[in-house]
Amino acid sequence: MANIISDETIEYVGILAKLELSDEQKEQAKKDMGRMLDYIDKLGELDTEGVEPMSHVFPVQNVFREDVITNSDTREELLVNAPEEKDGMFMVPRTFE
Amino acid sequence: MAKEYETVIGLEVHVELATKTKIFCGCSTAFGAAPNTQTCPVCTGMPGSLPVLNKQVLEYAIAVGLATNCDITRYSKFDRKNYFYPDNPQNYQISQLYLPICRNGGVEIETEDGGKKVVGIHEIHMEEDAGKLIHDEWEDCSLVDYNRSGVPLIEIVSEPDMRSAEEVIAYLEKLRLIIQYLGASDCKLQEGSMRADVNLSVREVGAAEFGTRTEMKNLNSFKAIARAIEGERERQIDLIEAGKVVVQETRRWDDAKGESYPMRSKEDAQDYRYFPDPDLVPIVVSDEMLEKIKANQPEFRTEKMARYKEEYDIPDYDIDIITNSKHMADLFEATVAICNQPKKVSNWLMGETMRLMKEKEVDVEDLHFSPENLAKLIALVDSKAINSSVAKEVFEVMFEEDVDPEKYVEEKGLKTVNDEGALRKTIEEVIANNPQSVEDYRNGKEKAIGFLVGQTMKAMKGKADPGMINQILKELL
Numbered sequence: 013m014a015n016i017i018s019d020e021t022i023e024y025v026g027i028l029a030k031l032e033l034s035d036e037q038k039e040q041a042k043k044d045m046g047r048m049l050d051y052i053d054k055l056g057e058l059d060t061e062g063v064e065p066m067s068h069v070f071p072v073q074n075v076f077r078e079d080v081i082t083n084s085d086t087r088e089e090l091l092v093n094a095p096e097e098k099d100g101m102f103m104v105p106r107t108f109e
Numbered sequence: 110m111a112k113e114y115e116t117v118i119g120l121e122v123h124v125e126l127a128t129k130t131k132i133f134c135g136c137s138t139a140f141g142a143a144p145n146t147q148t149c150p151v152c153t154g155m156p157g158s159l160p161v162l163n164k165q166v167l168e169y170a171i172a173v174g175l176a177t178n179c180d181i182t183r184y185s186k187f188d189r190k191n192y193f194y195p196d197n198p199q200n201y202q203i204s205q206l207y208l209p210i211c212r213n214g215g216v217e218i219e220t221e222d223g224g225k226k227v228v229g230i231h232e233i234h235m236e237e238d239a240g241k242l243i244h245d246e247w248e249d250c251s252l253v254d255y256n257r258s259g260v261p262l263i264e265i266v267s268e269p270d271m272r273s274a275e276e277v278i279a280y281l282e283k284l285r286l287i288i289q290y291l292g293a294s295d296c297k298l299q300e301g302s303m304r305a306d307v308n309l310s311v312r313e314v315g316a317a318e319f320g321t322r323t324e325m326k327n328l329n330s331f332k333a334i335a336r337a338i339e340g341e342r343e344r345q346i347d348l349i350e351a352g353k354v355v356v357q358e359t360r361r362w363d364d365a366k367g368e369s370y371p372m373r374s375k376e377d378a379q380d381y382r383y384f385p386d387p388d389l390v391p392i393v394v395s396d397e398m399l400e401k402i403k404a405n406q407p408e409f410r411t412e413k414m415a416r417y418k419e420e421y422d423i424p425d426y427d428i429d430i431i432t433n434s435k436h437m438a439d440l441f442e443a444t445v446a447i448c449n450q451p452k453k454v455s456n457w458l459m460g461e462t463m464r465l466m467k468e469k470e471v472d473v474e475d476l477h478f479s480p481e482n483l484a485k486l487i488a489l490v491d492s493k494a495i496n497s498s499v500a501k502e503v504f505e506v507m508f509e510e511d512v513d514p515e516k517y518v519e520e521k522g523l524k525t526v527n528d529e530g531a532l533r534k535t536i537e538e539v540i541a542n543n544p545q546s547v548e549d550y551r552n553g554k555e556k557a558i559g560f561l562v563g564q565t566m567k568a569m570k571g572k573a574d575p576g577m578i579n580q581i582l583k584e585l586l
Contacts, residue, residue, distance in 0.1 A: 028380055030193055067186045067208075072390045079128050079165035082135030085146040090153055090255075098245065100144040101252035104195045107242060 015049035017042040112350075113314040116342045117322075118277055118307060119269035122284060123262050124294045125238065125302040126169045131259035132237050133160030133203065133389075138261075140300070144254035152237075152259030154198030159388055162187075166261040167210070167392060169293040170235050171402050173263060174211030176287045176409070177230050183394050185210045187235075187386045195253050196239040204264075206383045209234035210392070215268075216287070218279040228280045229268030236262050263293075269308065269319065274335040281305060281331065289435040289474075290409050297474060298329050305334060310355070311345045320345070321355040325369060327362050337362040341369060413438060421451035427459050434473040443480035444487075453487050461501055465508045478507045486514040493574055499523050525574050529581075532565075532573060536581050539564045550586055558582060 022042050026033050033041060087100060096103040131138055134151035150158035174181055185208045189201040214230035240258040242251050265284065271277050285296040285303060296303040310322035325341055328334045340362070345355050360369040408416070410432050417428045431441050437458065444454045466473065486507065490500045495518055503514050503523065518524055526532060539561055540547055549557035558579070565578045 028382065067184075067385055067391045068387065070390065073393045075161060075390050076164035076167070077135065077161045079130050079163050080135065081130050081137045083137070083147075083149045086149065087143075087145045090145055090148055093155075098248065098250075098252055100146075101243065101254050102145075102195070103245075103248065104251050104253060106244065106249055107195050107251045 013043070013046045013050055014053060015046040017045045017049075021045075114311045114342075114346050114349075115314050115316075116272055116338070117269050117310050117312060117319055118271040118273075118338065119322075120265075120267045120271070120277065120280065121306040121308065121324075122265040122267075122281070123238075123304040123306075124173075124265065124284075124288060124296060126166055126261040126263060127292060127294050128163055128165045128169070128261055130163055132163050132166050132235070132261035133259055136259065142256055144252075145256060147256045148258070152198075153255050154200070160203065160386075162389060162392070163261060166235055168402055169261075169291070170210045170233060170263050171394065171399070172291050172406060173265070173288060173293055174214065174233050175403060175406065176291060177211075177214040177216050177233070177265075177284070179211035179214030179230060179233060181394055181399060182208055182210050182212060184208060184391060185394070186391045187389045188383045189386045190236075190381045190383055192381060194239070195251060196242050196258070198240065198255060198258060202237060202239065203386055203389070204236035204383075205234035207385070210394075216280065216283045218276060218283055220279070221273070221275050226270075226276070228270045228276070231266045231268050233263050233265045236264060238262050269310075269322075274338040277305075277307070277334060277338060278331050281334070286410060286433070286435070290407055292407070292435075295474060297472075298331065299472075301329065304329070307334065307338060307341070309338060309341050309345070311342055311349070320349075321357050323355065323357065324359045325362050326359060326372065328364075330364075333362065333364040336364065336367060337369065340367060344369070421445070421455075423451055423455045427455045430463075431455065431458060436474050436476065440476065440480060440483075444483045447480060447484035448487050450487055454483065457483060457487070457504070461504050462508070465505060469508075471508075476508075478511045482507055482511060482514055489514055489518060494518065494524055496525055496571070496574055499525075499571055523572060526569060526572050529577075532569070532577065533581055533585075535568050536561075536565050536578065536585060539568060540582075540585060547586065558586075 019038070019042075022033070022038050022045070025041075025045075026038075091097050091100070091102070094102045125138075128138060130136060131152055134149050136147045136149050136152055139147065151160055171181055185205065187203050188206040190204045190206070191201045193200055209232040211233035212231070214233070215227045216230070217225055217227050220226050238257050238260040240253055240255040242253055245252050267280065271280060281303075288294050288296050288303075294302055298304070305328055307325040307328065308322050309325065310320035312318065312320040323341060323345070325337050328337055341360070348355050356371075359372045361372045362369045413432045414428050417423065417432065418425070421428075430437070432438050441451075441454055441458060445451045448454065462476065465471065466476070486500060486504060489495045489503075490497060495503065499518075503512075503517055506512050506517060507514060543561060543564060546557045546560050550561070561582055562575060562578050565582070566573055566575065
């Protein structure tokens, strides 16, 4: 494996992804990420001179909708998914900036 | 000798677009609805739901770009900005990083010394707004309302071209005017339909490199922006003078306390791991689309000023003030369309309207009396049904509540008394009760008549025509 993932990197990626990993899982994740980066490096060997960067896998563009209201109040259905609710809103742990 | 510092400021301005529906779904964007009643699987991030771009959002974004001298990106696309926060149900915000719709523009502003300067626009991109978090003290939790989630925004990113709070405000006013003229947004800072984040750094005058910048959020009035700029400039200079370093961070301005504090801790590193959104297809702006938007651009301020000069007999000063707000200009034109008296309409706007706006601290965008009612008021004065001081009184009520002046005058019995007999009788009484003034007038003191007019007006409770009083008085004396 050419790409070695450091402990710091896997720690940082864990924070970004909001994942708590055990030591064992961290070791496994380091290996997995290293292999993924090796694969990307392999792709990097290709000569892409003059090839347009791809923005989308389908050759489709300009899919628009008109500015017309089509949705109505479906709050009850929405709140079925809420772990807890209050006053028609999702109740979540106290979050502030 | 104390070192001299220069402030370097760039702005990120978010503007909520005036579309009927959200950027990627057919939910209403109307303000003030009950929580979560304007939501659907798309704007609440349900798995399997697919976003489709609202064409009006693209057209507004391009229109703003053209009006701010930007290059329109012919091949544009959306990217995902990943972060975790409860107001963001998808765990990513759909935005544009790599190919924003507009780039390399700028607007001209007037500087304090009366000169002109161009503030560059780095880019304008389209993105979706987040939901709203309400903090519930009782339960010690946060409540989430997704009505705002998916409301269309454009973010206008300036170059770091501004050097003072005055320049920042001139730039914001210019942007606001352009966008309001386009009808793309009402741009109300207080209500959050226009939000400005201030990126600020300081450096010694003459230094080639920029200092470390901070980003200031939560600025919802021009005054707060000016205070925050002053406060942050001083904070950074104090740090540098004390031999400390400015940390690159996002800070929240507390306008009540007049200070700012850091918003995000290190654990919440700002690493958004952007990548192209596979749910949205690229946008290709054709010549035809661009030409159509160009052809539909409205009359902007300079053109409007020239037309007013041509069409209406009002002073340049009035034209300058009226056209400085799209709302005021619309009000003016609509009233003139009804009563065809540009000079009188202008006088009401320049005089009483401005006076009451100042006295009651009302923003021009919040003026809400109707053109119909202003036209009616002008007609009431013209027909001498009410005199000018009663008209001012009625206007003040119109300014607050947009009452129908005809009905109001009728209900309150404010009509001028045209019964000459009654007026003559009152004047006779006034003459009898004020022998000194009568004496003075007869001895050649012209001014004494003013007092007698005033006394008559008072006795008539203001409901008389001063011209008529004058005439009868002179006749009787």
